[in-house]
Amino acid sequence: MSSPTVRRRAFDDLTAERGILFGGDYNPEQWPRETWREDVELMQRAGVNLVTVGVFSWAILEPRPGAREFGWLDEVLDLLHGAGIAVDLATPTASPPPWLGVRHPEILPVDADGVRLVAGSRNQFSPSSTVYREHALAITRDLAERYAGHPAVRMWHVGNEFGQVDFGDEAAREFRAWLIERYGTIDALNEAWATTFWSQRYDAFDEILPPRRMPYVVNPTQALDFRRFTSDQLLRCCTELRDAIRDAGATQPITTNFMGFFPHVDSQSWADELDVIADDQYPDPADPDSPADIALVQDLMRSLGGGRPWLLMEQAVSATSWRAHNLPKTPERARRDSLQAVARGADGVCFFQWRQSRAGAERFHSAMLPNAGADTDVFAGVVRQGAELRSLRPVVGTTVPAEVAVLFDWTSWWAGEDPTGPTDRLRTLEQLRRWYRVLWRRGVAIDVVAPGADLSRYRVVLAPHSYVIEPDAATGLRTAVEAGAQLVVGPFSGVADANGHLLQGRSPVLLRDLVGVSGEEWGGLPDEPTPLRVEADGPAGGASTAHGSHTATILAERLRTEGARVLAAFATGPLEGRPAITRNAVGAGAAWYLGTVVDDALLAAVLDKALGDAGVRGALGTAGELPEGLEAVRRGAALFLLNHGHAPVTVAVPAGVVDLLTDETSGGSVTVAPGDVRVLMERRSE
Numbered sequence: 001m002s003s004p005t006v007r008r009r010a011f012d013d014l015t016a017e018r019g020i021l022f023g024g025d026y027n028p029e030q031w032p033r034e035t036w037r038e039d040v041e042l043m044q045r046a047g048v049n050l051v052t053v054g055v056f057s058w059a060i061l062e063p064r065p066g067a068r069e070f071g072w073l074d075e076v077l078d079l080l081h082g083a084g085i086a087v088d089l090a091t092p093t094a095s096p097p098p099w100l101g102v103r104h105p106e107i108l109p110v111d112a113d114g115v116r117l118v119a120g121s122r123n124q125f126s127p128s129s130t131v132y133r134e135h136a137l138a139i140t141r142d143l144a145e146r147y148a149g150h151p152a153v154r155m156w157h158v159g160n161e162f163g164q165v166d167f168g169d170e171a172a173r174e175f176r177a178w179l180i181e182r183y184g185t186i187d188a189l190n191e192a193w194a195t196t197f198w199s200q201r202y203d204a205f206d207e208i209l210p211p212r213r214m215p216y217v218v219n220p221t222q223a224l225d226f227r228r229f230t231s232d233q234l235l236r237c238c239t240e241l242r243d244a245i246r247d248a249g250a251t252q253p254i255t256t257n258f259m260g261f262f263p264h265v266d267s268q269s270w271a272d273e274l275d276v277i278a279d280d281q282y283p284d285p286a287d288p289d290s291p292a293d294i295a296l297v298q299d300l301m302r303s304l305g306g307g308r309p310w311l312l313m314e315q316a317v318s319a320t321s322w323r324a325h326n327l328p329k330t331p332e333r334a335r336r337d338s339l340q341a342v343a344r345g346a347d348g349v350c351f352f353q354w355r356q357s358r359a360g361a362e363r364f365h366s367a368m369l370p371n372a373g374a375d376t377d378v379f380a381g382v383v384r385q386g387a388e389l390r391s392l393r394p395v396v397g398t399t400v401p402a403e404v405a406v407l408f409d410w411t412s413w414w415a416g417e418d419p420t421g422p423t424d425r426l427r428t429l430e431q432l433r434r435w436y437r438v439l440w441r442r443g444v445a446i447d448v449v450a451p452g453a454d455l456s457r458y459r460v461v462l463a464p465h466s467y468v469i470e471p472d473a474a475t476g477l478r479t480a481v482e483a484g485a486q487l488v489v490g491p492f493s494g495v496a497d498a499n500g501h502l503l504q505g506r507s508p509v510l511l512r513d514l515v516g517v518s519g520e521e522w523g524g525l526p527d528e529p530t531p532l533r534v535e536a537d538g539p540a541g542g543a544s545t546a547h548g549s550h551t552a553t554i555l556a557e558r559l560r561t562e563g564a565r566v567l568a569a570f571a572t573g574p575l576e577g578r579p580a581i582t583r584n585a586v587g588a589g590a591a592w593y594l595g596t597v598v599d600d601a602l603l604a605a606v607l608d609k610a611l612g613d614a615g616v617r618g619a620l621g622t623a624g625e626l627p628e629g630l631e632a633v634r635r636g637a638a639l640f641l642l643n644h645g646h647a648p649v650t651v652a653v654p655a656g657v658v659d660l661l662t663d664e665t666s667g668g669s670v671t672v673a674p675g676d677v678r679v680l681m682e683r684r685s686e
Contacts, residue, residue: 006251007251007252007253007254007275008253008275008276008308010154010251010252010253010275011155011253011275011276011347012397014086014154014155014253015309015347015348015396015397016396016397018049018050018086019049019389019390019392019393019396020342020346020347020348020349020389020390020392020393020395020396021049021050021086021311021347021348021349021350022046022047022048022049022050022348022349022350022385022386022389023043023048023049023050023051023052023085023350023351023354024048024051024052024314024350024351024352024353024354024367024368025051025052025055025314025350025351025352025353025354026039026051026052026053026353026354026355027053027055027056027057027353027354027355027357028053028072028076029057029060029072030355030357030358030360031355033072033075035355036075036076036079037079039354039355039369040079040080040083040085041083042369042374042379043083043085043354044083044084044085045374045383046368046379046382046383046385046386047383047385047386047387047389047390048085048354048368048386049084049085049086050085050086050087050088050154050155050348050350051080051085051086051087051088051354052087052088052089052090052157052313052350053073053076053077053080053087053088053089053090054073054089054090054091054092054143055090055092055094055095055157055160056092056094056095056122056160057073057090057092058092058093058095058096058097058139059095059097059098060072061073061092061139061143062097062139063097064099065099065100065103068142070142070143070146073147077089077147077150077152077153078152080152081150081151081152085152086152086153086154086155087150087152087153087154087155088154088155088156088157088255089143089147089153089155089156089157090156090157090158090159090160091136091139091140091143091156091157091158091159091241091245092139092143093136093139093140093158093159093237093241094122094123094159094160094161095122095123095124095160096119096124096125096132096135096136098119098120100119100131100132100135101118101119101124101125102119104129104131104132106126106129106131106168106169106170107124107125107126107129107131107132107135107170108124108125108126109124109125109126109164109165109166109167109168110126110166110167110168110169110171111167112167112210112211112212112213113212113213114167114212114213116168121361123161123163123164125164126164126166126168126170126171127162127164127166127171127230127233127234127236127237128166128168128170128171128173128174128175128233129166129170130170133237133240136237136240136241137240137241137244140241140244140245141244141247141248144156144244144245144247144248144249144250145248148245148248148249148250148251148252149249153250153252154252155252155253155254155255155276156242156245156250156252156253156254156255157254157255157256157257157278157313158238158241158242158245158254158255158256159237159238159241159256160256160257161257161259161280162234162235162237162238162256162264162265163234163259163262163264163265164234164264165230165264166210167210167211167212168210171210171233172208172209172210174229174233175208175209175210175226175229176205176206176208178229178232178233179205179208179225179229180205182225186202186203186204186205189202189205189208190202192221192499193219193221193222193225193499194219194221194499194501195219197219198219200219210226211223211226217419217420220415220418220420220500221499221500221501223414223418224411224414224415224418224499224500227263227264227410227414228266228411228414230264231264231265231266231269231270231410232269234264234265235265235269235270235273238256238270238273239273242254242273253275253276254274254275254276255274255275255276255277255278255311255313256274256278257278257279257280257313257314258270258277258278258279258280258301258304259279259280260279260280260281260297260300261297261300261413261429261432263410263413263414266409266410266411267300267304267410268304268409268410268450269410271304271305276305276310276311277301277302277304277305277308277310277311278301278310278311278312278313279297279298279301279310279311279312279313280313280314280315280352281294281297281298281312281314281315281337281341282314282315282316282320283337284323284327285327285328285329285333286325286327289433289437291340291440291631291642291644292433292436292437292440292441292631293433293436293437294337294340295340295344295436295440295631296432296433296436296440296448298340298341298344298345298346299344299400299402299445299446299447299448300408300448301345301346302344302345302399302400302447303447303448303449304448307345307399307400307447308345308399309345309346309347309396309397309398309399310345310346310347311346311347311348311350312338312341312346312348312349312350313348313350314350314351314352315334315337315338315341315349315350315351315352316329316334316351316352316365316366317329317334317351317366317367317368317378317381317382318334318366318370318378319364319365319366320365320366321361321362321363321364321365322362322365326364328366329366330675331377331378331380331381331382331384332381332675332676333675334381334382334385335381335384335385335388335677336642336644336675336676336677338385338389339388339640339642339677339679340631340640340642340677342389342392342395342635342640343400343631343633343635343640343642343679344400344633344635345399345400345635347396347397349385349389351367351368352365352367353365353367353368354367354368354369355367355368355369356369356370356371358371366378368382369382388661391660391661391663392660392661392679394636394637394638394660394681395635395636395638395660395679398635398636398637398638399635399636400445400633400634400635401445401634402445402446402447402458403444403445403457403458403459403460403614403616404439404444404445404446404447404458404459404460404461404462404611404616405446405447405448405449405453405455405458405460405461405462406432406435406436406446406447406448406449406462406463406464407449407450407451407461407462407463407464407466407473408428408432408448408449408450408464408466409450409451409466409468411468411498412428412451412465412466412467412468413428413429413467415467415468415496415500416428416465416467416468416492416495416496418500421492422522422523422524422555423524423554423555425524425554425555426465426491426492426554426555426597428464428465428467431464431465431490431597432464432465434464434600434603435462435464435490435603435607438603438604438607438608439607440631441625441626442608442611442618442623442624442625442626443618443619443620443622443626443630443631443632443633444611444616444617444618444619445619445633445634446462451463451466451468451469451470451473451476452470452472452473452476453476454476455476455477455479455480455485456479456480456483458480458485459484459485459486459614459615459616460485460486460487460488460610460611460614460616461477461480461481461485461486461487461488462487462488462490462607462610463477463487463488463489463490463493464490465490465491465492465493466489466490466493466494467492467493467494467495467496468495468496468497468498468500469493469494469495469503469508469510469511470497470498470510471510473510474494474510474511474514477511477514477591478514478586480589481514481586481587481589481590481591482586482587482588482589483587483588483589484587484588484589484614485589485614486589486590486592486610486611486613486614487514487589487590487591487592488591488592488594488606488607488610489508489511489515489591489592489593489594490594491554491555491556491557491594491595491596491597492522492555492557493508493511494507494508494509494510494511495507495508495522506518506519506520507519507520507522507557508593511591512562514584514586514591515564515582515584515591515592515593516561516562516563516564516582516584516586516591516593517559517560517561517562517563517564517579517582517584517593517595518559518560518562519557519558519559519560519595520558521557521558522555522556522557522558523555523556523558524554524555525552525553525554525555525556525596526573529551529552529553529599530551530552530553530556530570530571530572530573530575530596531549531550531551531570531571531572532550532551532552532568532569532570532571532580532598532602533568533569533570533571534549534550534567534568534581534602535566535567535568538567538568538581538605539567539568539581539602539605539606539608539609540601540602540605550568550598550599550601550602551598551599552570552580552596552597552598552599553596553597553599554596554597555596555597556570556575556580556595556596557595557596558575558578559578559579559580559582559593559595560578560579561579561582563584564579564582564583564584564591564593565582565583565584566579566581566582567581567582567583567606568580568581568598568602570596578595579595580594580595580596580598581593581594581595581598581602581606582595589614590610590613592606592610594606608623608624611623618632619632619633619634619639620632620639620651620652627645627649627651628645628647628649629643629644629645629646629647629649629674630642630643630644630645630649630651630672631643631644632651637681637682638660638679638680638681639653639657639679639680639681640677640678640679640680641670641672641677641678641679641680642672642677643672643673643674643675643676643677644675645674646674647674648671648672648673648674649671649672650669650670650671650672651669651670651671651672652668652669653666653668653669653670653680654666654668654682655667655668656682656683657680657681657682657683658680658681658682658683659678659679659680660679660680660681661677661678661679662678665683666680
């Protein structure tokens with residue numbers, strides 16, 4: 001069995017050979033054989049060099065129990081290989097054939113209300129079902145044994161968009177086993193779940209069920225553990241199939257496709273199990289914040305791989321079909337989305353899918369080759385993308401340097417949004433995105449890191465909403481600040497331990513000495529924004545000292561200072577005079593604390609001051625906001641400039657740099673037209 005290092009090198013070898021990978025999901029089983037040759041000819045015309053095959057083919061490969069119909073797949077792989085197109089071969093296990101659910105209804109998932117779902121759509125399986133896993137392993141073993149050595153197969157793709165949740169008896173059995181492994185004894189579980197509350201004490205593990213519909217709210221730690229279990233159970237399904245592929249002698253890299261900040265899969269706990277990080281991304285063209293928000297997802301993917309290049313496995317070339325109202329992308333927007341992923345570390349950009357379906361639930365989902373054929377704006381845009389991506393070979397394998405760490409972890413997200421908190425309006429991802437947009441508008445690259453990770457190489461550490469802080473994470477934050485980092489902690493952080501239990505003492509208990517301020521309670525704020533008074537030498541630079549010019553919303557903490565300098569305080573109401581923003585100098589750095597959700601302008605002022613104090617500059621080497629709509633990213637020696645706005649933007653750059661997309665040389669500045677992208681690099685001598 002090959003090592004992870006060898007398999008990761010195989011991905012590097014693939015991109016070194018082919019350049020930026022370009023293609024999409026290919027579903028030839030939906031089309032007659034005579035279409036396949038046309039597909040391959042058009043793929044070559046478009047510059048496609050990688051396609052994913054077989055994701056939803058189980059019912060064709062195994063039309064009845066035990067049958068194997070591999071002949072068509074043999075033909076497809078041979079055809080693609082003959083055309084020089086590499087294959088990411090998928091296990092077909094994301095969508096079991098109807099006969100499996102009909103013969104074995106226990107494989108079908110049960111929802112929280114006890115309703116068993118039926119076969120006939122997709123994802124109709126319980127990750128805990130022994131019968132499902134046996135059948136999934138059987139088809140995967142046979143697939144791998146047949147194709148592990150096929151020259152077309154350069155990657156393996158396990159399942160598809162893992163995210164199934166089951167509350168049925170199969171899940172109950174596995175949940176109990178997971179709890180036994182985690183806690184060892186029922187007494188330890190009772191302690192962790194605080195079951196003395198509401199007379200919830202258990203006498204044996206057999207009494208425990210998944211958090212199905214209950215008369216009132218679910219035990220918060222039970223709900224938290226079930227989320228952990230669900231992610232771990234899905235990972236078990238993934239790694240079982242991965243290991244079956246390896247056992248068959250496959251040496252190609254193996255991956256699966258994440259879905260960004262997806263609530264049912266803790267991607268940070270999965271990342272080390274995959275040879276390549278891959279993700280599906282569908283930013284909404286109707287959302288003006290989507291360029292920044294999807295950039296955050298891309299930074300997450302790069303971070304999951306430890307900075308290594310990742311793969312954009314799916315995106316839409318035009319419209320999706322699953323939103324209530326689907327706006328199409330222009331070819332220019334599709335191009336910009338692809339190049340944005342490359343700018344943020346992707347060594348491959350692929351689409352769902354190659355040829356648009358003529359029937360089925362996704363028949364209106366766009367594809368690289370539309371139903372209208374090759375004589376279309378969409379396909380012309382695809383051909384242009386393929387040609388341009390070939391010119392980006394110099395960025396392949398390079399990294400995106402970051403001096404800012406943003407703390408995020410799934411446990412904190414899950415626990416921090418439990419419905420029994422002081423408000424349901426403080427949403428972790430909403431706050432994460434607000435903070436990130438400030439950095440995006442300044443061209444500041446970030447890594448998304450879990451609390452407790454090594455922070456020694458970061459000048460700024462941001463914790464927008466880290467509800468759970470454990471002792472190792474608190475120690476790491478202090479070490480980083482003492483060494484010179486600027487730490488900014490957002491509201492309702494450091495509240496609980498890993499069980500979701502409130503830490504005892506004045507909050508944030510484990511960070512209290514570091515931030516130099518402490519609180520005694522949290523509470524929701526009125527719907528009308530609460531005015532703040534910002535000090536003249538505070539983060540707004542003295543320009544916003546008038547009563548009510550800055551505001552707080554959603555939630556606030558009743559704080560008192562314990563050595564930290566107060567930069568903003570509540571101007572009215574029950575918290576009048578109480579700190580809202582503080583800064584505490586510690587060692588060579590400083591710790592900022594926001595005891596409330598401040599308005600966007602004040603948040604930007606705080607982050608600007610922290611970045612400035614740390615000496616962090618954006619991709620253009622400047623401080624402050626970039627021109628409206630401009631995104632700037634440095635990847636290796638290349639500078640990516642993407643104009644998401646509606647007006648041209650002119651940027652000063654060193655004379656003599658060349659645009660890899662156009663081969664034009666700059667004379668000291670470049671103008672980026674609306675919707676356009678420039679990729680600049682110093683011209684290297686031959």
